[in-house]
Amino acid sequence: MAVSNIRYGAGVTKEVGMDLQNMGAKNVCLMTDKNLSHLPPVQVVMDSLVKNGITFELYDNVRVEPTDTSFMDAIEFAKRGAFDAYVAVGGGSTMDTCKAANLYASNPQSEFLDYVNAPIGKGKPVSVPLKPLIAVPTTSGTGSETTGVAIFDYEHLKVKTGIASRAIKPTLGLVDPLHTLHMPGQVVANSGFDVLCHALESYTALPYHMRSPCPSNPISRPAYQGSNPISDIWSVQALRIVAKYLKRAVRNPDDLEARSNMHLASAFAGIGFGNAGVHLCHGMSYPISGLVKTYKAKDYNVDHPLVPHGLSVVLTSPAVFTFTAKMFPERHLETAEILGADTRTAKIQDAGPVLADTLRKFLFDLNVDNGLAAIGYSKADIPALVKGTLPQERVTKLAPRPQSEEDLSALFEASMKLY
Amino acid sequence: MAVSNIRYGAGVTKEVGMDLQNMGAKNVCLMTDKNLSHLPPVQVVMDSLVKNGITFELYDNVRVEPTDTSFMDAIEFAKRGAFDAYVAVGGGSTMDTCKAANLYASNPQSEFLDYVNAPIGKGKPVSVPLKPLIAVPTTSGTGSETTGVAIFDYEHLKVKTGIASRAIKPTLGLVDPLHTLHMPGQVVANSGFDVLCHALESYTALPYHMRSPCPSNPISRPAYQGSNPISDIWSVQALRIVAKYLKRAVRNPDDLEARSNMHLASAFAGIGFGNAGVHLCHGMSYPISGLVKTYKAKDYNVDHPLVPHGLSVVLTSPAVFTFTAKMFPERHLETAEILGADTRTAKIQDAGPVLADTLRKFLFDLNVDNGLAAIGYSKADIPALVKGTLPQERVTKLAPRPQSEEDLSALFEASMKLY
Numbered sequence: 001m002a003v004s005n006i007r008y009g010a011g012v013t014k015e016v017g018m019d020l021q022n023m024g025a026k027n028v029c030l031m032t033d034k035n036l037s038h039l040p041p042v043q044v045v046m047d048s049l050v051k052n053g054i055t056f057e058l059y060d061n062v063r064v065e066p067t068d069t070s071f072m073d074a075i076e077f078a079k080r081g082a083f084d085a086y087v088a089v090g091g092g093s094t095m096d097t098c099k100a101a102n103l104y105a106s107n108p109q110s111e112f113l114d115y116v117n118a119p120i121g122k123g124k125p126v127s128v129p130l131k132p133l134i135a136v137p138t139t140s141g142t143g144s145e146t147t148g149v150a151i152f153d154y155e156h157l158k159v160k161t162g163i164a165s166r167a168i169k170p171t172l173g174l175v176d177p178l179h180t181l182h183m184p185g186q187v188v189a190n191s192g193f194d195v196l197c198h199a200l201e202s203y204t205a206l207p208y209h210m211r212s213p214c215p216s217n218p219i220s221r222p223a224y225q226g227s228n229p230i231s232d233i234w235s236v237q238a239l240r241i242v243a244k245y246l247k248r249a250v251r252n253p254d255d256l257e258a259r260s261n262m263h264l265a266s267a268f269a270g271i272g273f274g275n276a277g278v279h280l281c282h283g284m285s286y287p288i289s290g291l292v293k294t295y296k297a298k299d300y301n302v303d304h305p306l307v308p309h310g311l312s313v314v315l316t317s318p319a320v321f322t323f324t325a326k327m328f329p330e331r332h333l334e335t336a337e338i339l340g341a342d343t344r345t346a347k348i349q350d351a352g353p354v355l356a357d358t359l360r361k362f363l364f365d366l367n368v369d370n371g372l373a374a375i376g377y378s379k380a381d382i383p384a385l386v387k388g389t390l391p392q393e394r395v396t397k398l399a400p401r402p403q404s405e406e407d408l409s410a411l412f413e414a415s416m417k418l419y
Numbered sequence: 420m421a422v423s424n425i426r427y428g429a430g431v432t433k434e435v436g437m438d439l440q441n442m443g444a445k446n447v448c449l450m451t452d453k454n455l456s457h458l459p460p461v462q463v464v465m466d467s468l469v470k471n472g473i474t475f476e477l478y479d480n481v482r483v484e485p486t487d488t489s490f491m492d493a494i495e496f497a498k499r500g501a502f503d504a505y506v507a508v509g510g511g512s513t514m515d516t517c518k519a520a521n522l523y524a525s526n527p528q529s530e531f532l533d534y535v536n537a538p539i540g541k542g543k544p545v546s547v548p549l550k551p552l553i554a555v556p557t558t559s560g561t562g563s564e565t566t567g568v569a570i571f572d573y574e575h576l577k578v579k580t581g582i583a584s585r586a587i588k589p590t591l592g593l594v595d596p597l598h599t600l601h602m603p604g605q606v607v608a609n610s611g612f613d614v615l616c617h618a619l620e621s622y623t624a625l626p627y628h629m630r631s632p633c634p635s636n637p638i639s640r641p642a643y644q645g646s647n648p649i650s651d652i653w654s655v656q657a658l659r660i661v662a663k664y665l666k667r668a669v670r671n672p673d674d675l676e677a678r679s680n681m682h683l684a685s686a687f688a689g690i691g692f693g694n695a696g697v698h699l700c701h702g703m704s705y706p707i708s709g710l711v712k713t714y715k716a717k718d719y720n721v722d723h724p725l726v727p728h729g730l731s732v733v734l735t736s737p738a739v740f741t742f743t744a745k746m747f748p749e750r751h752l753e754t755a756e757i758l759g760a761d762t763r764t765a766k767i768q769d770a771g772p773v774l775a776d777t778l779r780k781f782l783f784d785l786n787v788d789n790g791l792a793a794i795g796y797s798k799a800d801i802p803a804l805v806k807g808t809l810p811q812e813r814v815t816k817l818a819p820r821p822q823s824e825e826d827l828s829a830l831f832e833a834s835m836k837l838y
């Protein structure tokens with residue numbers, strides 16, 4: 001269980017200039033996306049930098065759902081700037097891009113694939129020191145401000161993959177609920193589904209003492225350790241908040257209490273899954289977003305087809321948890337209860353279906369697209385979706401139940417239609 | 420909010436040699452107390468150091484409930500040894516001594532009072548880097564493996580005080596439940612009461628947004644921030660474990676489940692209070708243990724009179740929470756419920772008495788001494804006890820309700836007899 005340093009409160013972002021000064025930063029890289037660059041969160045940060053006399057350059061070319069190409073562009077910018085600190089203001093797309101920029105600018109000799117997760121990349125351990133990075137999340141979803149993970153779409157293979165190393169974990173996360181007030185409803189919903197799946201997957205992940213291999217030297221152990229008594233606390237707490245506040249946060253932009261709580265839940269779930277890991281919803285989501293055809297998400301102000309990450313993970317959740325509940329059914333039933341199911345008369349062998357029904361109802365209430373079919377996939381795509389899931393072994397092997405290719409096919413098929 | 424770096428599991432202590440090797444340590448200081456130096460926890464650590472070819476020197480002169488004199492002795496040892504890393508194996512007494520040794524050996528020019536909390540010391544911020552310190556707790560109480568706090572008895576004033584700085588927080592805590600199997604019953608009980616009070620005090624501490632002053636520069640803010648949504652999670656979770664497992668852990672040395680859970684609860688409560696703070700039970704405990712006359716605690720294998728820390732905090736808890744429940748009665752009632760009270764028909768204005776009765780019953784069931792009178796104090800001592808509490812402003816000002824000297828007198832008086 002490792003350190004994540006976060007500061008929570010309405011208005012904490014205003015302190016970012018002082019924090020950078022305390023770190024001795026003189027030449028700062030401020031990263032965001034085009035959409036956010038005109039919105040208050042970025043303005044607040046710039047004002048604080050100016051007020052504290054911090055020189056900075058703005059990079060606002062982050063791609064929503066980044067790719068290797070977009071990462072490379074940010075990396076080149078970072079290399080040229082020779083920055084001594086980074087500030088990322090945005091959702092997971094921005095924070096992840098900034099982590100990659102910091103990593104490769106601190107390692108100018110390295111090849112891009114060096115640090116990308118195996119088997120797609122070489123998964124080398126990071127041994128050089130990075131510059132301080134302050135993450136200011138503006139969505140309530142990825143928890144990327146607390147994790148050592150950066151996700152991108154590897155265009156060549158049309159599949160998402162990432163970089164995972166404790167070295168890229170932000171130095172400090174400023175979790176400021178005021179930023180959530182500008183979030184469009186669909187971004188609240190989709191990023192909230194990401195929190196939901198982080199919590200459910202990390203809580204049901206293979207327990208830490210059953211994970212293998214278990215490298216004898218602590219330094220060789222992965223960040224994703226399997227579920228454990230510490231990550232469980234974060235995951236359960238995040239799930240409770242989702243159950244209580246997500247619908248309110250989606251429906252009412254002025255519900256500061258609900259949006260604040262979801263912002264905190266995102267960080268909690270991040271600490272949970274950042275230590276325990278995620279499994280099948282995430283493993284299967286990477287080809288779902290990588291192979292996107294023409295789907296355009298409402299409220300996402302971008303010029304390319306896009307399945308938002310949170311949507312790509314949640315659409316398979318009823319099928320996935322029906323499948324995984326064969327193992328550790330008590331935990332599955334417990335999460336269904338937290339999400340509002342009446343489990344008093346439920347049988348333990350029905351844990352999977354009970355949780356799946358609870359999730360379906362939850363998604364239906366929030367008008368979520370009716371399964372993979374509704375976002376453009378058909379039966380004919382299943383082999384490609386399965387093929388794109390196989391290299392995601394780093395996460396899929398944390399599922400409590402091993403999966404054959406047939407199992408994966410069946411899970412995609414069962415996710416075509418939800419209601 | 421900083422989360423601490425801990426590794427939990429039966430047997431994790433065996434990895435300490437590898438951890439030190441990964442840190443590049445070559446010349447290590449191993450600290451413990453005389454009693455523990457012959458017991459398995461220290462043996463396991465030494466075996467691991469030898470196996471990994473780590474040179475070390477053993478210091479086993481830690482005083483149980485340390486003093487400035489005993490701290491100085493350890494500091495001199497550390498200065499002479501020019502160590503590049505520290506391992507502390509023991510309870511709070513050992514971990515705290517080791518933190519102080521590391522701090523002053525890394526700052527050889529400084530005076531002892533420089534870093535001691537004001538108003539007794541100068542409370543200077545720490546600006547030099549310290550050496551890595553691995554803490555291996557063997558009691559289930561202080562949570563010192565997760566905190567930036569080191570407590571000692573300032574003999575000259577006959578009062579406990581301490582050093583508080585994020586800089587002295589251990590690099591890594593190895594929370595290994597196997598060590599708890601050797602703990603005598605009274606040490607389990609008293610250190611468990613410390614967990615109980617850490618959890619209750621941090622959960623009922625003044626909320627973070629009501630604390631004053633609130634320094635505008637984040638670097639000047641104290642580690643003790645008042646209760647907040649993150650520390651609350653740890654405090655409540657620790658309290659639930661105490662409610663479920665403390666009695667079992669005291670009564671049965673072989674109940675590994677209960678003792679393991681209490682070991683984890685100790686770290687959880689440490690993360691909670693290390694960020695939120697403690698208040699009156701702790702503030703008032705410092706003169707209770709500092710002014711000890713002849714009391715000798717059963718099961719504590721030491722040659723000096725001693726009121727164990729956990730006992731010194733818990734004896735005032737019924738009076739303290741009756742007093743503080745005037746503010747935030749809901750939280751007080753909630754903790755009573757977690758501790759087993761039936762609160763369905765309780766009135767909110769009775770929160771204080773309900774919690775106090777619950778605590779009294781809990782202590783009675785565990786045969787705890789009947790109040791301050793039973794450990795040697797009488798009415799005549801109250802002025803001295805109050806006087807010793809006044810300099811503990813750093814913690815007492817975190818109480819949800821301000822206290823006059825008369826209030827403090829009344830609290831000590833109400834704590835003379837419990838049942």
Ligand SMILES: NC(=O)c1ccc[n+]([C@@H]2O[C@H](COP(=O)([O-])OP(=O)(O)OC[C@H]3O[C@@H](n4cnc5c(N)ncnc54)[C@H](O)[C@@H]3O)[C@@H](O)[C@H]2O)c1
Nearest residue numbers: 035065091092093138139142144147149151179182183309
């Ligand atoms: N690093 C991790 O641990 C981790 C975990 C999960 C997901 N991810 C990755 O994060 C990415 C998704 O990130 P996300 O869901 O946070 O969204 P995002 O960063 O992709 O942003 C989504 C959209 O919302 C807009 N937006 C963001 N905040 C806003 C605000 N406050 N007001 C108005 N508009 C706002 C953005 O401009 C963008 O158009 C994916 O690439 C995903 O794979 C990373």
Ligand SMILES: NC(=O)c1ccc[n+]([C@@H]2O[C@H](COP(=O)([O-])OP(=O)(O)OC[C@H]3O[C@@H](n4cnc5c(N)ncnc54)[C@H](O)[C@@H]3O)[C@@H](O)[C@H]2O)c1
Nearest residue numbers: 454484510511512557558561563566568570598601602728
């Ligand atoms: N730093 C912090 O955050 C913090 C918090 C609370 C208390 N404290 C301080 O910690 C000290 C108390 O520490 P403690 O309660 O952990 O006890 P301790 O370190 O004083 O040890 C108590 C006794 O138990 C023995 N012992 C410890 N572990 C044992 C084991 N596994 N088997 C057999 N015997 C064992 C010791 O040898 C000693 O005799 C006090 O000075 C207190 O003020 C510090």
Ligand SMILES: [Fe+2]
Nearest residue numbers: 142194198309
């Ligand atoms: Fe995610």
Ligand SMILES: [Fe+2]
Nearest residue numbers: 561613617728
């Ligand atoms: Fe304590």
